[in-house]
Amino acid sequence: MPEVFATSEAQIEVADAHGGAGQHAAPELLGLAPYQWVSIAMLVLLLIAFLGAKVHRTIAGGLDAKIKAIRDNLDEARQLRAEAEALRQEYANKIAGAEKDAEAMIDNARREAEGIVTKAEADTAAMVARRERMAEDRIGAAERTAVAELRARAADASTRAAARLIASKHDAAADRVLADEVIGQL
Incomplete structure (x- = not known):
């Protein structure tokens, strides 16, 4: 061509x-x-x-290092996941325990409240009874005082009335006759 x-x-x-x-x-x-x-x-x-x-060794080494790094990351991720699940389970148990504790605390508080109410009712009834007795004692003391004052006034009044009556109806001769009778009885 x-x-x-x-x-x-x-x-x-x-x-x-x-x-x-x-x-x-x-x-x-x-x-x-x-x-x-x-x-x-x-x-x-x-x-x-x-x-x-020897590029093939460098490339293979780099790839092997990359594979190892990925495996390490996967292992670490598995470990972290296991730890996270363990923590989640632990906190779930704690929450369940806390709920049981809260229920127990509520039941205990109810029993204590019922006990306090019962004791308060008993204390109130006892205090009312004491106050009633104290009031009755004061009323009785006031009655006794009033009766004693009334007797003392009645005695004073009867003594004054008797003294007036005797003074008006007795004379010196009647006093001598009474004095002789009293001396004779002794």
Whole structure:
């Protein structure tokens, strides 16, 4: 195939010479197309990287480290979850215990309140009875005092009345007769 520089006239001549279809001449080096040279260059680069620089070990080591870090994170997450569930269970037990304690406290408070009310009723009844006795004692004392005062006044009044009566009906001769009788009885 002749080497032709691409011109529009040359393409038309080449197209006419080959049956109407124009062909494009691709650049080549040592019989290889450019994409083949790129493939060879990539192969050489990868061989140098894997064999010479041991990149595959570095990549594998990095991946292994990443896998280990992920496993460690998963283990830590499992441990934290277990601890969280244990704490949740502990607090659920504490809440249940606190509810039982609260019920027991309420029952105890009710019993104490009933006891206090019963004692207060008994104390009130006893205090009312004491006050009634004290009032009765005061009334009895007042009655006795009044009776004693009344007797004393009656005695004073009868003594004065008797003295007036005796003074008005007795004279000196009657006093002598009484005095003689009293002396005779002794």
